[in-house]
Amino acid sequence: MMAGTDAGTARLISKNGITALLEALIGEWEVLAPVQLREELAFEPITHASQAVLDFSNTTRPSKNAIFPPCEVLFRYDGQEVHEPAFGRERVVFAMRPCDARSFLLLDNVFSGPPSQDPYYAWRREHTYLVGLACNHPSSTCFCSAVGGGPFDMRGLDVFLTDLGEAYLAEPVNARGAAFLERWAGADSGWYQEADPSAFQRKQELARQAERKLQIGAVLANPLVPSQTQERLESQYEHQLWEALGQKCLGCGACTYLCPTCHCFDILDEADDGSGRRLRLWDCCQFPLFTLHTSGHNPRPSGKERIRQRIMHKFRYFVANYGEIACVGCGRCVRSCPVNIDLRYVLSDLLSDQGQAEMTMNTGQCG
C-alpha cells in the first residue's frame, strides 16, 4: 500500500469535518450519497449531510446507476424537430465502495471503446466525481479480491477515504481527485488536518484486516486469472450445470438490475400524437424478449441458454473482447437471487479441475 499517492497530498478530515464538507458540496453540486430508502440503502441526491449513511456494508443498488441510469431520455422530438436532453450539474458520488468504482473502468471498455463513444455515458463519466470509502468490514458474500479487486483498491476513484475511526484519511487518486480535495478540503477549509505517517500505518493495518476477513471461508480461494477463466469456460459450454441452473433460475432480472457491470440496454420510443421521446432503458439477458426475433425464432429459448449467456458473457466473452472479467465481486447477485443461485459456487464448480462430474450442493442438480 502506498503511503500517499503521487497525485497530491493526502489529508485527514475529522468525522464532523466530513459533515461540513458535505454541506459545502451540497451548496453547489448534486451530491449522491448512500441514503436509507425504506427497505434499502441506495445512492440518492441528498439535501443535507445528515441524510448520508457512511457506516454501511454496501448499497442495494450499485453506484453504476449514477453514470448509466436505468432509464434515460436520448432524444425528445416534436414532429421532425429533434433535440437532445438539457445540461446537468457537476455531481459527486460520495462514499462509494471500491468494487463499484472498478465497475466504471469495466463499463468504460463498452461505452467509451470503438467503434463509437457513447456521449450520454461520456458526459456523466466526465462530470461525476467518484469519492470512494474503503471497505473496513467486507461482508461474507463479498469476493472482490477473487476477481482482481480489493477492499482498499483505489482504481477508478478520484478520491479515496478511509475511516480510521476518529477521522477519515482522504487520499487523492488522480489529478482530478487532488483538485477536488484542494477545493473542498483545502488547507483553509477548517476541516483539514495534516496526515501524519501513523495515519497511513493505521490504514495499512485496516487494509490487512479487511483482506484477511475476505479470505476466511472464501468460496473462490485463489483469484481468477481472466485469460485462464476464459480458456476454462471455453470447454464448459455443454456442462450439465447449465441444465440444472436453467431449471432452477426463475428468469427474473434481480441479479442483472443490481449488478454494477451489467450494461445491456434497450432503445424504445414513447409518443403521444406527434411529440414524444426516445428512451434508453436497461435490459436483461434473462428475459426471452432480449433475443426474440420478429420471426418468432429465439436463439436463446430457455433459462439454460440465458443463464449460461450471463456467466459466459462476464467471465469469457468480455475477457475475449476487453481482456478483463466483467465482475467486481460485490456479491449483490448472490444476496438478491430469490432462489439463492450463488455465483461463487457456480464459478467454483465450473472452474474446479474435477471437470464436469463433480457437483457441489448449491446447484441442485444431483447424481
Next chain:
Amino acid sequence: MALAGPEPESIASQPEPVSGPSQGGWEPTIVAFLCNWCSYAGADLAGISRIQYPANVRIIRVPCSGRINPLFIIKALQTGADGVLVSGCHPGDCHYISGNYYARRRFALLKSLLEFVGLEPGRVHFAWVSAAEGEKFASLISGVVQEVKALGPAERLVKVS
C-alpha cells in the same frame, strides 16, 4: 389526445371542448365505453330527443360491457382522460345474456383496487343505462362531468411521455 382503441364515433356533431387554462374555464375530458345494445342506444335517444348534455364525453362503442378489458380503462387514464365512464345494459337485459354480469364483478374489483391505490373516487364511473333511458344518460353524463370537474385535471396514473 390519441386514444387507444377505435376512433370514437360521435353521435351528434360534438363541438371541440375548449380546454381553458384557468380552473373555472377548464373542461374535463371524459371517455365513455358504451355497450352497443343499451347504453349507446340510450345516448342515441338522448341525442334524437334533443336532450342537452355536456360535450366533454368521447364515446367508444363496444359490443358489450363484458368486452371492456380493465386495461382499456387504465390506458384511457394514462393517455389523459380526466374521467372514465363504462355503461352497459341493466342486469338481465344483456344482448349476450351474461356479459354485464361478468363485467360487474370485474368492474367492482377494478374500481376497488384503483381507489385502494389512491385514484380519487369519482374518476371512474360504472352505470347501467338501457336503450330507453335517454334522460338518465344525459343526467349521468352531467353528473360525471361535474364530479370530475370538481376533482380537477387528472394527475394520477397519467403517462407523460
Next chain:
Amino acid sequence: MRMETVAEVETKLRELAGVLLAEGKVDVVIGYERGTLPLRTTPCFIREAEAAGKLVWDATCEHNLARYLRSQRGRVAIVAKGCDARAITVLLSERQLARDQLFIIGVACQGVVDRRKVQAYLADRELQQATLAGAQVVFGGEGWQESLPLKELLWDGCLTCRQHTPLLYDALIGEPLAGDSEGALEEYADVAALEAMTADERWAHFSSELSRCLRCYACRQACPLCYCPECFVDQTQPAWCGKTDETTDLITFHIVRALHSAGRCADCGACSRACPVGIDLRSLNRKLIKDIKQWYGYEAGLDPDALAPLATFRPDDPQEFIE
C-alpha cells in the same frame, strides 16, 4: 402427544422421496436443499433415490415450488406447504397440470421466516450463521450470538394462515396442525389500515413504495400463477404499460399484475419475498382477496372444482358502485 420435531419431519420427507424415486413412482422430486447463505434454502430437483438425503425441511423453505410444475415433463413429486398446495389447486382448476402426473408431498408448516424481519432486527450487524432450534432461531456473527423466538420472525402471512396443514396432498408429512383460528388476528388488519387512509395518503404510500421497483419482474417470475406466454408488459401493439422507471408505469404494472391474480392468488407471499428491494407487494393482492371474500364468499385454491370468481357470477352480486 409430543409435538413432532422439525427434524423428524425432515427424515420422513427424505424417506418418502427415496421410496418414490426408488420405486419409479415419480421421475423427479422438487424440494428444498440447504442454501449457501444463512437462513436460506434453495429449490432442488432430485432424480436419484440416493440423493434424497439432500432434502431439507424447516422454516426457511420459503419458495412456492408450484412455480416449477408447468415446465416439468413426466411424473413429478413436489414438497408443498399449505399455501403452495392452494396454488397447485388453482393451477389444477385452470387445467394447467394433470393431477395424475402429480404426487403432492404435503408438509405441516408452522410458517416461514421473513428474512426482512431478521435484517431489520440485526440492523447493520452481519448475519454469518443461523440455525433453527425448535421454536427458537439462533443466529450469530462476528463475536456475537443471540436467539429469538421463531414466532417473532415469521412471515406476516403465516401469522394468520388457516392452512398450516395443506388441503390437497397425496401424502402428508408431519402431524396436522390446526390453522390459526378466525379471531387470532383480524385477518385483513393490514388491508383495513390502508383502507382507512385517505386517497391522497394511499397514493403517496403506494407511489413511494412502488417507485423503488426495479422492473426486474422477480415478483412475476416467482409467482406460480403468472404463466402467460406473453405478459401484457411485453406487448407493444398496443403498449399497455410503459417500460420506464417512472412511478406511473410502475404503479400501472403492479395494479394490472394484481388484477390478473384476482380470485386466483393464494397469498403465499412468494412475490414479496422475491423482491430484491423489499417492496410490500402483497397489499394489492390482499385487497382483492378481501373484496372477493367479502362480496363473493370465495377464497382461491381451496376447491379444485370451484369456478374462479371472475369466471362466474350471481344475479344478486353486490352493485352499490353502479350508478
Next chain:
Amino acid sequence: MENTRLTGSPAGIAAVRSEKDVRNPYRPSPAVIRAITVENEARDIKTFQLAFGDEAARQAFQFRCGQFAELSLWGVGECPIGIASSPLEKDYVEFTVKRMGLVTSALHDCEVGDVIGVRGPYGNGFPMSALEGGRVVIVAGGFAFTTLRSLTRYILHPQNRDRFGELVVVYGARNPGELIYKQDLQEWSRRDDISLHVTVDGGDAGWTGLVGFVPDILKRVAPSSENAIAVVCGPPVMIRFCLPVLSDLGFTPERIYNSLEMRMKCGIGKCGRCNIGDKYVCRDGPVFSLAELQRLPKEY
C-alpha cells in the same frame, strides 16, 4: 429542467458535442422517401429509396455491400435493415423491408415524400478483397436477397466487373409472386457475364422458369469451387440444406460466407443483445464465414 428522477441527472449532450464534437451515434439522419416499389404479390415486401436530407449526412453514409443501417421512425422505434442498393449508386440508398413488426409495419404505411431517419452504416459487410479475382457464387432465398442484390449490382457495374471472375446467382422463392427485384432479374438474365438461375418452390400457370428448392437447383447448377467463394443468405432451413451441397462441391468452410439475422438495437456493439459467443453480429458481423460460425456457439 429535465425531470431528474427519470434520468438521474440529464446528459448535457449539447455540451459534449461542443467539447469534443462527438457525433451522437444514436442520432439518425433525416432522409426523404423518394420512391417505394412493392416487390411481391402479397404486397408485404417494399423497397424504399431514400435520399438524405443534408449533403453532409449523404457524404458521411459511405457503405460497403453487406452492411446494414438502423431505420428510425420517431414515435415508433428503429429496426436494422440490410442496404439493398449498390455503394456506387450515390444519390440514394435503398432498403427492402418486409412488414413484420411494429416499426416495419409503420414503415409500410409511409408514403413517398415522408421523412424517416437512417443511422449507420453498420456491420462488416462482405469480404470484398477476398471475393475479387475469383468466382462468386451467390445463393439467396426468399426476401433475404437484399444485401446480395447490392453485391450483385456492385460486381456487375462496368467499373468493377473485370475485377471479379464468373458470377453465379441462384435465387429462389416460394412462388413466382414472391420473387423480388423482378426488374433486376430481367436485366441480369439478358447479360452474358452473369449465370443467373431463378427458381420457385412451386410454379404457377405463367411460370416458365426453374421449379425446385434452391439447394436442389444449386446441386444441378453445380458451380465449380475452384478459386470460388459462396455467399449464402436465406431462411435457416434453406441454409441448412445448401451447406452440404456446397461442401460436396468442394467449398471449404473458409470460403462459404453467411449474413446472419439477429435482434439488434444499438447497432454499435454496446447494447449486448446480438452476441454469438464473444462476437457481436452488429459489430463483428453480420457476415461471418462458415469457419468462424463453426468456432462460435450454436446460438443464432
